[in-house]
Amino acid sequence: MNIHRLLSGLLAAALLPFAAHAQEVVLKVAHQLPPTSLAQTMFIEPWCARIEAESGGRMKCQIFPAMSLGGTPPQLVNHVRDGVADVVWTLPGYTPGRFPFSEVFELPFFTTSAEASSRALWDFVQEHAGSEFTGVRPLATWVNGPNVLHLRDKQVSSLDELKGMKVRAPSRLGNKLLAALGATPVGMPVPQMAESLSKGVIEAALVPWEVVPATKTQELTRYHAEIDGEHAMLVATMVYLMNQKKYDSLPAELRKVIDNNSGREFSAWVAGQFLKADVIGREATVANKNTIYAIAPDEASRWQKATRPVVDEWVREVSAAGSDGKKLYDAAAALVAKYSKD
Template sequence: MDMKKIILIGLISILTLSFAVSASADTLVLRYNQWFPSQHWSQKDGLHKYFDEIETVTEGRVRVQPSAKPIVPPTKNYQAVANGIVDLAWGPHGYTPGAFPLSEMVEFPFSVHDAGASSVAYQRTFDKFFKPKGMHDDVVTLAVHVTSGGNLHMKNKPIRKIEDFQNAKIRVQTSVVSEAIKSIGAIPISGSLNELREFLSRGIVDGTSLSDELLTGFKVDSYINYVTQIPGGLYSNSAFVVLNKKKWNQISPTDQEAIMKISGEKLAYRMGSLWHKNDLIARKLLQDKLGENYKVADESLITGLESAFFKGRLDWLEKAEAMGVDITSANVYYEEQTNLLMQAQ
């Protein structure tokens, strides 16, 4: 090979390498705190597909990289994003009790019959009432959503009436539920989903309040022999998808706009509707497995639970009003939007 060809090949190699380095430098990588199992549908079919869409709509200029293992525990998700320890996170508001009082609006019982519709209604309520009052002020909110309603899953003794709560050790994940069941004699025990298997296997708890899907999705249904379904849920989780502000400001206005077009209500619906779909599947599996031990709560149990949550609702109204939120209007708006969306389906 003559010297001219050698020089030409060398120049081409240098130019190719230079282009690759330039392309890499033009890509902003966002670190996502992967604390949930990566193969769980909420990640695989929900958030990871959303991350793929971010890369697509920004033409590769923004890419999300899930961590190989949790960078921070789920209780630290939100603060880790605000502080820049991670760039992007998803998780329940209820893992940090008292930090997000406005989110408790959707955590009270009997309100979530379709998590897809309720998630869009919640996103609209957040944008209209909560965000203007400073909720999530220190991060960029990509979406808020709700999960399917939680039921009562017990190991050795079912809860069919209010008296059955007496001295029952029940794992909970929101302060709203904790205070309510404590008032009727139960012993609430806080803990994340990652701790639930140990709690059940070691007898630390007698049962858990959880959506059917998470019970089967986290493969802890083998410990459960009785389910009491609460129509509309004993609770629902309020969840967030948030991004660090400094990282957001490194994204061009054009790409920011493109990302927001696939976020907000669209992302809320994606997550909520997936929850609803998979919860119905899990419900059928549990009904087939447990037979008569899977029961819907009767009217007397619902009435008793309504009374148990009454004080919590009043306390929450006071907290929300102290933050300057017209909470009556917010509640009415949330219910109206949920009903409209369910009727439109």
């Protein structure tokens, strides 16, 4: 009997490494928007399905939407760095000063198509901005679709009409853009925007069409100004980040699954999903019988000229902090041009 127990114990001990090797990994994935948001349904859930399928069910997600792990949207980067979450989707613009180099993609009239600019952003981060991501592993870096000016109850077609209006912006450079246009910028994360529009704290908001359904922006605003052209007036950079220690702890074959679902082309795919979501958001606004209109080309040129000082100021700020702002700007612009030609 004792020999039987001894043999059983030895066999169990021998099998322990294999059991641990096959143990299921559950990744905690956190973000700021509701579970019905297009970002979750069109981007995060498909990614989770991919890694589960490609890992043979050994790796899965547990999604925590709407900041259900606690904290506020600006804390998401700390959450993934500190291991509160394993993976997060967030906007660098929520933490001004933390991503000083990759912020260049949020300059006025800088990016072209979302897919091309997202490929450019991925390369730029790998080549010039890796220090901004200490403790985390970028899985995707992208820009969203062009921000649209969503107006509560007043149609704006010129700089004169925009002057003094309280407008929500997504980032530090978005605030500077609005100030250069004569508006009064009010910085805040997307989840705060709906209440601020409802109460009249802000009169308008700069956001892409994609966030409209989740925030009911089509019900809180009546007018929507688009600026057509090769370059978007304003976009936000977005990142999908994984805790570096969590990634390092995975067995090689699971790291390979993560690697196969991250990178430049994955970033472009995510940007494409956000563009599809833009279409859905715009259609919801049309269905609500709101007024969508374009800023006239001559007027749009005035807006671009008015915001040029924001670009010059960014170059000076980065240079004053010890880096070559002009060199970084030119490198980012060259990458955007490169991928825009493909």
